[in-house]
Amino acid sequence: MIRTGLNVDKDTLKALFDDSDELLVIIDKNKNIVYLNRKASSLFQNSFQLSDVEHLFSFDICILNSENIMVYNPIQEALLAREVMKAEVLFQAGENEYRKYLLKSFKNDENTVIILSETPSQTENRTEKPTNDSARKLAVRTGLINRISTSIRQSLELNRIIEIALEEISTSLGIDKGYFAEYQQQKEKLTLKNNWNMPEVQDLNNDSGIKQAISEQRSVVSMIMTDMDSNRIQPRLVTPVIYKDKIQGILAFYHVNNTRTWHEEEISLIEGLASQLAVAINQAEMLETAIKQKRELEQTLLKLKETQAQLIQSEKMASLGQLVAGVAHEINTPLGSINSNNGILAKCIGKISKELEDSDILDIFNEAISTNTEAIRRINELVKSLKNFARLDEAEYQETDIHEGIKSTLLLINHEIKDRVEVIE
Structure with missing residues (x-):
């Protein structure tokens, strides 16, 4: 019997295999039976459904020349085998009747060809499967x-x-x-x-x-x-x-x-x-x-690095604040003396101005006092700008005048930008 799906001339298959003493079964890659010769058709009871007969086959002694022992079923093993497979198999023909065959299989890209050859003692009556069945099952x-x-x-x-x-x-x-x-x-x-x-x-x-x-x-x-x-x-x-x-x-x-x-x-x-x-x-x-833990640790490490950078910056600002405080103190102390002496000098000149007939000398004294006063004012502003820049005397967060901050900063860097940048207020 022949079904479609095999790329071989039907008459050729009949001539070669129909009257053979061996059983020939051809199965395609979709596990469909596409050819049975007469003896195979008799054994399979004219069924082309692989599921109707495959469970009736079992290994008898061992699998020969088969690299992969995959399932306790020689038909499935033949379909899965990559190369030629040989095995002694049993076919359960009745409740206690087993027929012994030598199974050989080979394949091409489309089909698996299975040949079943009778052994000398083909039919055996057994009340149970072979004694080495447990060993085979364990191996499989x-x-x-x-x-x-x-x-x-x-x-x-x-x-x-x-x-x-x-x-x-x-x-x-x-x-x-x-x-x-x-x-x-x-x-x-x-x-x-x-x-x-x-x-x-x-x-x-x-x-x-x-x-x-x-x-x-x-x-x-x-x-x-x-x-x-x-x-x-x-x-x-x-x-x-x-x-x-x-x-x-x-x-x-x-x-x-x-x-x-x-x-x-x-x-x-x-x-x-x-x-x-x-x-x-x-x-x-x-x-x-x-x-997941690695990713969380990476995120934690990144946050720690950011926090570390912030702490370093805070430490820098704290150090700068301490430096500015020291500088401001060192400047304010002598500046106070200069400012006080400048005031005393102005009063003294005011008292003796009536006795001095040379007005040029008075002008020189007054100009010097005026220059000192302006210098003292500028130094005071500079110290105040330094303190404002470092925010030494204020809380960490508070409302502030941004214009004052900009002016203080410009005053501190005035010596660098006065000839290159024009500031428009």
Whole structure:
């Protein structure tokens, strides 16, 4: 039987493989079966739905020449393998009937070709799966956990870690849909963070299955209606993500396109991966906290530097104030004496002016006194301007006359600007 999708002439395929003693299956990159020869069609009961038959296959002894042990399913392993894969597999033909095949697979860009060859003891009656089944499951479980753990630890960005985990788990286990919801411990509230093929998620906080998984801190399988129009009910697995007894969130996965239920091996595997995810989430949160603290410290350091600069400036102004106070005191003391003596001299000249007949001498004395008086006035203004500039005698904040401040400043720098700048008042 042949379906469209394979870029090979149908007649050629029939001529080469239809009557072959080996079973030939060709699957495209969308996991659609595009070709079955007669023997494969008989084994698959003419079904072209991969989900109808893949769960009937299991590994018998071990995987040969396969670098990545990803899932406990040889068909999925063949689809995921990068190179040629060989494995001894079992096909469950009945309740206690297993058929043994040698599986070989190879692929090109578009398709995976699987060849199943009969072994000498093809059919076996067993009441249970092979005795080394537990060892194989452990190997597969360990391989998948290591692979996904490596993938999620390649990133320290929280959303990317969760995105990788959802994608890897869903792809490796053939899960149709899933999502991760973050749990806020204080509010006891879930918030959807990431999803896998989930166009819409119902109210998380009123879901009885989710509430049970959180309260009991264990995985819960419940039946959920996934299609309102057809009333289709499918099994959903909810697994809490827990780190040191603290629930960080939940993982929820659905089998939508497959009617099978959740197996204990799958639940145990996802619980193990949830533990790895919890560690990765905790590390990412610690990194985010460290980055936030680093930014806060940088802001604090910047403020400290600004405060330090202000303190240095304040110290400079305080030192300047002390210097100005000392200079003003040193100037005012002799200036007071000069001013006093100038007044005494003026009085004396006034008394003897009547006795002096030479008016020129009086004019010289009067001019000298006038010059001294003007010099004293200018020195007083200069000292006052210095004190005003440094604000030594005033409060830290108060109303002031800006014009007076400008005049005081201009007076202090007058010797530098008098020949170059014209000040218009």
